[in-house]
Amino acid sequence: MDYYNLMEKRMSIRDFKDWDLSEKQMEDIREHFQKGSRLIPHIDVDLVLLQKEGEKLLDGVAGYKGFLIKAPYYLLILSEDHPYAAQNAGYIGEDLVLKLSEMELDSCWVTLTDSDAVKDAVGLSSDKNVAAVIAFGYGNSLGDRTRLDIKSPSDIHVITREGHLAPKICVEDLVYLEKWGQKSDWEEDVIDDTMEKAFYGASIAPSFLNRQPYRFIYDYNRMILAVKEDELTGEHDGKLNQGIVMFHFAAVLSQWRPREVQWVMGAPDKAYGIPEEYEIAGYCEV
Template identity: 45%
Template sequence: MKYMEKIEKRKSIREFRKMGLPAEKLDEIAVSFDSLHRLLPDLPVELVICTGDTGERLEGVAGYQGKSFMAPAYLILLSEKKDHYLFNAGYIAEDLCLKLTEMGISHCWLTVGDSEETKKAAGITSDKEVVVVIACGYGKEEPKKKRLDILSPSNVQFRERPGHIAPKIAQEELVFQNVWGKPVDWEAREIDPLLDKSFYAASLAPSFMNRQPYRYILKGKLVILCVKKEEMTSRKDTMLDAGATMLNFDAIASQQDWVDWVMGAPDGIETVGIPDEYDAVASYEWD
């Protein structure tokens, strides 16, 4: 399955059938982990797959309001704590979610409150930090109505998509050109159709409470990612959200040649007019 197809198809599912995932599917997930794309390839990460009564043990520990959804399996991503490790974790976890989508396995990220508590509940011994928990299994379709616990920022134009309950911020409002707030002229001939597609893919990434706490600025050939300091979202979830949107952008923009993101604010960022509640966190040279 091509990346764009997986990105468009991916969605969170929160109700699971009791039937467990067959051993060969769990093996396929474990084996695929080594070939998932990484933002920081040298940063040690590890995937632990937990089955059995893990759902009961994670109840009250991970997920919105402590809801773990009693899934037959949980994929727990652990990482060493180094610079940008949460961006890296979000990036890898989104690639993992796209792999699950390709395998026809339903899944949903669960927010992690306390890493030590999560390790204890899941029976994991490791010096690394729990960065992502993904509940997975064979799912049931979500009810068509929007969930009350998925909030969306106000005053923003959204795009609904058939078959998906979580709308996404329209690309026109997610990406600015040259200065903050100035819409991109998508009709102009100078916007590369592949860049347009990459922003569309970036707009479809999962995010905590569907808040999408980021915006992109296209400044000449430079794509700048800005992340919001949100009251409703922890710093950890915000960085994971950013990692997930970076993976989607890269998956389309980079074609064969992965990971062109450079972490940190690029030179000359003062001229872009980024508001105080946002920080420029990474950039990508478009050629």
């Protein structure tokens, strides 16, 4: 899959057409889940696809402040209990989001605070927990992208915005070189083109309320993800964010590497001058 270009194209869509998907499309999603990427392969996970009735069932138990994005389809990732269950679900879920983009489908992550409430609402008797919810279908996206660009009363243009509508932290601010706070303009002598693409891929990852409460340190043969507690992001969503951004970095870099880039959870045995409010979530050899 051309993850890099799919990431460029992806954005959260919150307005969906009432169009049905074919059984073949649903099967493609299930198949991708089965053979798709895992952050921690031994965590047991299941996929549940809710068709049509999902909107009624999930109303009040998922979404920002219980406000559910209405969509014809939802996918739920169920996970066994594990300290990294949420990061793993974020990783898997973002892989599915990009698969949906490849299938020309739109999607939006949906927050949940109470797995049991979601299971009760949907009527699931699984002993796994609901770790992630994603709304999807054919979106009504074009209207969002056209706007008036008014420079003066006589200089008005209708423009269609390309790329991301949600503003993102630029790569220069997101990725430090060698140690905390050391910025680089990432000229060619520092990194190769594929690494630059992977940095960019990480910079456009979706996050809860678009907060992006993380930074990277690039240490030549190692990439480190440092995360901070964000006052607006709950613990579970913060962990989903981590898995999502780890997936963006690894998936893009893996496109040009002979082996899949694999994250290791926890801190390496080197101090990087990380400030108190941050901690290292994981690192990978690059």
